[in-house]
């Protein structure tokens with residue numbers, strides 16, 4: 611048994627101080643510091659937060675690598691890199707690339723899942739497939755030439771690997787792909803890169819869509835007589851992703867979305883391979899992107915994913931809302947865990963769950979990342 615003492619332990623609904631967190635590969639107990647046996651392995655958090663590790667369910671790239679590249683080395687490098695930002699598990703996220711490239715990326719990611727449980731980085735929980743079944747009108751930075759008409763059979767082939775699939779429901783005739791995937795798989799169906807009207811979005815939700823990809827971005831906007839996908843997302847109980855870099859979404863909207871979505875708000879990074887890299891020129895789904903500060907754009911100025919780090923997303927929301935620390939941390943841990951159905955083992959500090967933990971200062975600068983009870987990063 612190992613212990614963390616002298617910490618502010620962030621539980622689902624409150625912060626506990628003056629107790630020790632006991633763990634092995636699982637969280638064993640929250641106990642009296644007096645119960646730590648002589649000679650036990652103890653981390654002194656020195657008053658810092660201990661939080662559940664973050665779960666990034668929408669991230670394409672980091673440190674020059676991209677999940678769509680089909681490179682095992684690249685995925686390893688990303689996993690190790692994002693662990694430094696407090697991410698303990700993740701879904702490598704593919705883009706709209708060719709089917710052959712997607713299949714290769716899926717095979718490579720699938721082949722790494724077992725190894726990722728014990729490697730020196732964030733654990734892979736599956737894949738997020740963003741496209742290819744999207745609307746060219748809302749393609750954003752996705753490559754138009756690879757956009758296809760929705761077809762359930764392709765995703766069904768990878769149904770145990772794919773945890774989230776982004777589709778544009780209005781391109782799915784009779785919603786047949788959405789209905790079939792909802793009936794036959796556990797894939798979380800997400801609306802995104804979509805030109806759907808409010809009515810089409812509601813119909814999609816009634817037929818199996820339960821999630822919205824990067825709310826506000828690459829979808830029909832909220833207008834008071836034409837509420838669009840954003841209106842459907844805010845007025846139903848779907849989970850909604852938000853890129854809280856203060857560039858994709860104005861920081862003034864964080865509170866509004868949090869109030870509307872409650873515990874259905876999911877912080878994501880949507881990070882590209884420019885993440886963790888100096889300003890400069892990179893690629894995304896075969897297209898050139900330009901990174902400058904917190905901005906990441908195509909040549910024509912279209913916003914192209916982000917360079918956001920998950921701990922910065924948490925800091926940005928804390929800093930720009932009156933939400934409590936447990937609420938904001940949950941949006942980066944428990945909410946994504948619930949969305950993809952892994953909350954029995956991950957997403958919060960509860961006895962019996964995996965010991966995926968971070969130690970962070972009050973600005974969520976990461977001091978230590980612990981995955982499955984092992985320290986995988988130390989500042």
Ligand SMILES: [Zn+2]
Pocket residue numbers: 668670703740880915
């Ligand atoms: Zn994305």
